[in-house]
Amino acid sequence: MQRTYNFNAGPSALPLEVLEKAQKEFINYNETGMSVMELSHRSNEFEGILLNAQQNLRELLDIPENYEILFLQGGASLQFSMIPMNFLAADQTAGYVLTGSWSEKALKEAKKMGKTAVIATTDENKYRSIPKQNEIILPKDTLSYLHITSNNTIFGTQWHQYPELDGIDLIADMSSDILSKKIDVSKFSMIYAGAQKNLGPSGVTLVILKKELLDRIPDQLPTMLDYRTHVKSNSLYNTPPTFGIYMLSLVLEWVKTQGGLEGIEQKNHEKAALIYNQMDAYPDFYRPHAEKESRSLMNITFTLPSEELTQEFLSQAKEAGFVGLNGHRSIGGCRASAYNAVPLEACQALAHFMETFRKRFL
Known part of the structure; x- marks a missing residue:
């Protein structure tokens, strides 16, 4: 399955x-x-x-x-x-x-x-x-x-x-x-x-x-x-x-x-970096909500240049097998929650999707 x-x-x-x-x-x-x-x-x-x-x-x-x-x-x-x-x-x-x-x-x-x-x-x-x-x-x-x-x-x-x-x-x-x-x-x-x-x-x-x-x-x-x-x-x-x-x-x-909290923390940094790297490389396309020094390793929030493009991203992500990327209803946008149990492979797949999606519009 x-x-x-x-x-x-x-x-x-x-x-x-x-x-x-x-x-x-x-x-x-x-x-x-x-x-x-x-x-x-x-x-x-x-x-x-x-x-x-x-x-x-x-x-x-x-x-x-x-x-x-x-x-x-x-x-x-x-x-x-x-x-x-x-x-x-x-x-x-x-x-x-x-x-x-x-x-x-x-x-x-x-x-x-x-x-x-x-x-x-x-x-x-x-x-x-x-x-x-x-x-x-x-x-x-x-x-x-x-x-x-x-x-x-x-x-x-x-x-x-x-x-x-x-x-x-x-x-x-x-x-x-x-x-x-x-x-x-x-x-x-x-x-x-x-x-x-x-x-x-x-x-x-x-x-x-x-x-x-x-x-x-x-x-x-x-x-x-x-x-x-x-x-x-x-x-x-x-x-x-x-x-x-x-x-x-x-x-x-x-x-x-998983190596206790030391191992978990290391994996969490690695997972979050995959997604934040996409945002840092193209900040005009993937626009982070949080300031860099306050970024969460658990909940990664961002928007795209327009509401239409944001919704297109979410729609295509859903078709590609990603669940839960909608931002909270109070602020909208996108949110990737990379909690402990989210595997590295899921964050790798999301980073790859973000890269390929961006290339269609830039």
């Missing part, structure tokens, strides 16, 4: 090896005579899957022991509300750096919970860049935390150097670039990520949380919206998305076979 060149922004490509293993185990997981989807979440078999996922995450990301690892539901969007509900005190301010639509949505939810401040933003240049360190000016108010979105799927920008803060909790939405490169988890008080980009299928949300933050949580929160509930129950307070966590555990095992 010919696999499609899948550049969807999310849910996105999964490693073929992971899909094949899941297919093999689909009806009979580990000789239980049941699918993972039929296992009790209280069973030894599923608790083994959960433990394996936690251990592999801790190993791959070098997560310190003073951090909890949770698997929740509701996507990153629920975290937009849970974070200020749990950590924004009445006498403090929550700081947000705006780099795109998702950071705007996170701020919108935080405003409902308490006092907020925009610490830096690049909306004046249509989110073409990431703020520099000297542009992050902290207010005199006491900040409860500073929130950033590490990668911006719609605009194609990414933090390559995270803010250096003194005594302020840094919280990052890493939904679209988690596991794409090595990071120092200890620089963050909390990291969260929807699974459907680099971790697995949609339905699971990863939360990596510094334990000391738990002491700040007020007692009147609804049970399911209190992080302590999920810490105490090891993410098993209610029925979790068992199949999604199983798939996530298989993806983590696959990452280890």
Whole structure:
């Protein structure tokens, strides 16, 4: 079977090896005579899957022991509300750096919970860049935390150097670039990520949380919206998305076979370079949205000289077997999402298509 060149922004490509293993185990997981989807979440078999996922995450990301690892539901969007509900005190301010639509949505939810401040933003240049360190000016108010979105799927920008803060909790939405490169988890008080980009299928949300933050949580929160509930129950307070966590555990095992995060990061640079090289060679034809120093390795955004030519490119790309190259509906254009599981061959094929398409018009 010919696999499609899948550049969807999310849910996105999964490693073929992971899909094949899941297919093999689909009806009979580990000789239980049941699918993972039929296992009790209280069973030894599923608790083994959960433990394996936690251990592999801790190993791959070098997560310190003073951090909890949770698997929740509701996507990153629920975290937009849970974070200020749990950590924004009445006498403090929550700081947000705006780099795109998702950071705007996170701020919108935080405003409902308490006092907020925009610490830096690049909306004046249509989110073409990431703020520099000297542009992050902290207010005199006491900040409860500073929130950033590490990668911006719609605009194609990414933090390559995270803010250096003194005594302020840094919280990052890493939904679209988690596991794409090595990071120092200890620089963050909390990291969260929807699974459907680099971790697995949609339905699971990863939360990596510094334990000391738990002491700040007020007692009147609804049970399911209190992080302590999920810490105490090891993410098993209610029925979790068992199949999604199983798939996530298989993806983590696959990452280890790719040379860990060092190997994954090297491949991601190689894949993105193939496409960016086409844009740099012919910037008047393939016009990048993101400024060069802020370019994302995950989401590569560009337009062509006219809307008609852009649509012709997308139409011919679809006929050639490429899926998911349409830009987000809010800004249009083109977007190639080259997440971890997108193979090098797909990016090579796209770069070749871009070259041949250009030659027809130049």
